Amino acid sequence: xxxxxxxxxxxxxxxxxxxxxxxxxxxxxxxxxxxxxxxxxxxxxxxxxxxxxxxxxxxxxxxxxxxxxxxxxxxxxxxxxxxxxxxxxxxxxxxxxxxxxxxxxxxxxxxxxxxxxxxxxxxxxxxxxxxxxxxxxxxxxxxxxxxxxxxxxxxxxxxxxxxxxxxxxxxxxxxxxxxxxxxxxxxxxxxxxxxxxxxxxxxxxxxxxxxxxxxxxxxxxxxxxxxxxxxxxxxxxxxxxxxxxxxxxxxxxxxxxxxxxxxxxxxxxxxxxxxxxxxxxxxxxxxxxxxxxxxxxxxxxxxxxxxxxxxxxxxxxxxxxxxxxxxxxxxxxxxxxxxxxxxxxxxxxxxxxxxxxxxxxxxxxxxxxxxxxxxxxxxxxxxxxxxxxxxxxxxxxxxxxxxxxxxxxxxxxxxxx
Amino acid sequence: xxxxxxxxxxxxxxxxxxxxxxxxxxxxxxxxxxxxxxxxxxxxxxxxxxxxxxxxxxxxxxxxxxxxxxxxxxxxxxxxxxxxxxxxxxxxxxxxxxxxxxxxxxxxxxxxxxxxxxxxxxxxxxxxxxxxxxxxxxxxxxxxxxxxxxxxxxxxxxxxxxxxxxxxxxxxxxxxxxxxxxxxxxxxxxxxxxxxxxxxxxxxxxxxxxxxxxxxxxxxxxxxxxxxxxxxxx
Numbered sequence: 001x002x003x004x005x006x007x008x009x010x011x012x013x014x015x016x017x018x019x020x021x022x023x024x025x026x027x028x029x030x031x032x033x034x035x036x037x038x039x040x041x042x043x044x045x046x047x048x049x050x051x052x053x054x055x056x057x058x059x060x061x062x063x064x065x066x067x068x069x070x071x072x073x074x075x076x077x078x079x080x081x082x083x084x085x086x087x088x089x090x091x092x093x094x095x096x097x098x099x100x101x102x103x104x105x106x107x108x109x110x111x112x113x114x115x116x117x118x119x120x121x122x123x124x125x126x127x128x129x130x131x132x133x134x135x136x137x138x139x140x141x142x143x144x145x146x147x148x149x150x151x152x153x154x155x156x157x158x159x160x161x162x163x164x165x166x167x168x169x170x171x172x173x174x175x176x177x178x179x180x181x182x183x184x185x186x187x188x189x190x191x192x193x194x195x196x197x198x199x200x201x202x203x204x205x206x207x208x209x210x211x212x213x214x215x216x217x218x219x220x221x222x223x224x225x226x227x228x229x230x231x232x233x234x235x236x237x238x239x240x241x242x243x244x245x246x247x248x249x250x251x252x253x254x255x256x257x258x259x260x261x262x263x264x265x266x267x268x269x270x271x272x273x274x275x276x277x278x279x280x281x282x283x284x285x286x287x288x289x290x291x292x293x294x295x296x297x298x299x300x301x302x303x304x305x306x307x308x309x310x311x312x313x314x315x316x317x318x319x320x321x322x323x324x325x326x327x328x329x330x331x332x333x334x335x336x337x338x339x340x341x342x343x344x345x346x347x348x349x350x351x352x353x354x355x356x357x358x359x360x361x362x363x364x365x366x367x368x369x370x371x372x373x374x375x376x377x378x379x380x381x382x383x384x385x386x387x388x389x390x391x392x393x394x395x396x397x398x399x400x401x402x403x404x405x406x407x408x409x410x411x412x413x414x415x416x417x
Numbered sequence: 418x419x420x421x422x423x424x425x426x427x428x429x430x431x432x433x434x435x436x437x438x439x440x441x442x443x444x445x446x447x448x449x450x451x452x453x454x455x456x457x458x459x460x461x462x463x464x465x466x467x468x469x470x471x472x473x474x475x476x477x478x479x480x481x482x483x484x485x486x487x488x489x490x491x492x493x494x495x496x497x498x499x500x501x502x503x504x505x506x507x508x509x510x511x512x513x514x515x516x517x518x519x520x521x522x523x524x525x526x527x528x529x530x531x532x533x534x535x536x537x538x539x540x541x542x543x544x545x546x547x548x549x550x551x552x553x554x555x556x557x558x559x560x561x562x563x564x565x566x567x568x569x570x571x572x573x574x575x576x577x578x579x580x581x582x583x584x585x586x587x588x589x590x591x592x593x594x595x596x597x598x599x600x601x602x603x604x605x606x607x608x609x610x611x612x613x614x615x616x617x618x619x620x621x622x623x624x625x626x627x628x629x630x631x632x633x634x635x636x637x638x639x640x641x642x643x644x645x646x647x648x649x650x651x
Binding site for chain 2: 153154155156157158159234235236237239240242243245249287288289293296297300301303304305308355356358359362363365366372376
């Protein structure tokens with residue numbers, strides 16, 4: 001059991017509990033008032049389930065937790081803990097991943113029928129939507145509740161450009177956010193999730209767990225649903241860390257792809273998952289994208305990384321990329337078909353270890369920034385509903401390109417266009 | 418007089434022929450040793466190749482993260498590289514055994530010296546091989562990292578790094594081979610320092626304008642500009 005990131009006090013508090021119906025982990029920075037409202041909302045769940053809420057303690061919290069031991073009479077036990085362990089300093093992302101790991105393992109230890117993680121800062125307070133993520137786990141046979149957020153042009157780009165359409169094309173499930181971060185999972189899925197992965201560092205392992213969710217649902221004949229949670233507040237992006245983000249996110253996705261190859265190769269079409277509620281339109285964010293800088297990154301990659309890309313991409317793709325690099329910024333556009341083939345070729349190179357994996361995913365960065373530039377140029381002045389159409393077109397391109405991936409995956413030496 | 422010259426020439430010829438004849442068994446032994454070692458090398462090479470192929474050695478090597486080894490191998494196959502190395506080692510050993518069969522002080526001491534030198538050669542080869550792999554890895558890391566940081570001189574940095582590692586490796590290999598140790602140390606110091614200095618100059622002078630522009634841009638950029646960037650990747 002991996003509870004290293006949970007302080008001793010919290011472990012003792014959890015130890016006092018025999019079991020729970022639901023474990024809710026709050027990783028997001030929620031105030032004490034909001035947390036109290038989340039607990040109140042959870043108390044309204046039918047059947048009076050026993051609920052354990054693990055809450056990230058904030059620096060701004062007035063009272064030290066000391067003994068926040070569960071109250072026996074209450075159906076909701078609140079156990080605070082700090083994500084950052086002072087004895088082993090880690091980055092916020094690592095802390096968050098370690099927290100996922102702890103919440104899930106505590107959920108398993110308490111034999112919870114469901115486990116829910118609140119990780120995002122959303123426009124609507126979580127008390128308004130936490131029941132959407134938890135109730136189906138207790139009332140229905142649903143195993144995975146994925147979040148759906150209001151679409152904004154330039155948010156969640158890594159998910160929109162690769163993770164979501166790739167998951168849809170591979171596993172046939174149209175899920176907007178296959179890796180959460182807010183999510184609800186059933187006991188059945190939780191057990192399979194934790195049984196299937198025992199090695200690796202905590203952070204990497206937690207990311208692998210998130211990347212394994214959809215494959216496990218599909219390959220294990222489990223049920224998934226999607227809950228609309230409103231507009232999400234995304235953490236600001238630093239362009240210098242894009243390459244490490246790509247490695248952290250896509251590495252586990254490609255590993256899961258390798259592990260479940262037999263399963264996804266059988267899938268031919270995709271289908272929508274059950275929507276638990278209807279989305280509502282959200283206002284678009286403002287701001288200008290520096291397309292010039294993104295295109296410059298792409299051109300720099302074409303100039304200096306061709307030797308490496310030549311080991312990963314077929315000559316036809318390289319030729320197309322070279323042509324794109326010569327285009328002026330106003331005409332810069334990466335066709336979806338090319339982008340999809342690039343991602344599939346990188347997935348294949350990851351599997352075959354064509355080059356060291358430490359180099360493979362960071363070398364995708366200029367291509368990804370090129371795609372972002374192309375997408376931003378296309379949608380800069382587009383209407384709100386154009387985003388959905390644009391991403392749907394991209395997802396379809398992933399689905400249409402799947403035979404290419406399957407052929408290369410099965411016969412990497414023989415099939416090399 | 419002529420008779421004495423004739424006698425001396427006759428005796429020289431006899432001595433020459435006798436010496437030559439005494440070498441013949443040695444040559445025959447060398448020939449036989451080479452023949453046997455070639456045969457043995459062919460058999461062992463084939464066995465090693467088949468064994469490695471059945472183990473899917475090429476795939477394992479790339480799975481162990483040593484894909485660059487394939488790039489150094491004939492036909493991109495580490496199996497061929499290993500079996501070829503085994504074949505060469507057996508042939509060289511056979512040749513040395515054949516040389517030793519001449520049974521003269523010169524050849525014996527030659528063989529003794531060569532055999533005593535073999536560990537140094539093997540050590541140097543290992544150092545060179547490891548150095549080449551490390552140089553490639555580090556150079557790629559620097560190249561990708563620098564491109565991702567939008568540095569215009571990424572390739573220069575990468576090449577410089579590769580040369581630094583290779584110079585260090587070659588110097589270590591030469592020291593291992595005990596070849597002009599003093600000169601190598603001196604030359605290494607000069608060359609290593611020279612490359613670092615050249616890189617510093619090239620980057621410093623070559624990108625002076627770039628750095629100035631970048632600093633100016635950063636200085637002009639207000640916190641609001643940073644917040645305005647609407648891209649959110651994660």
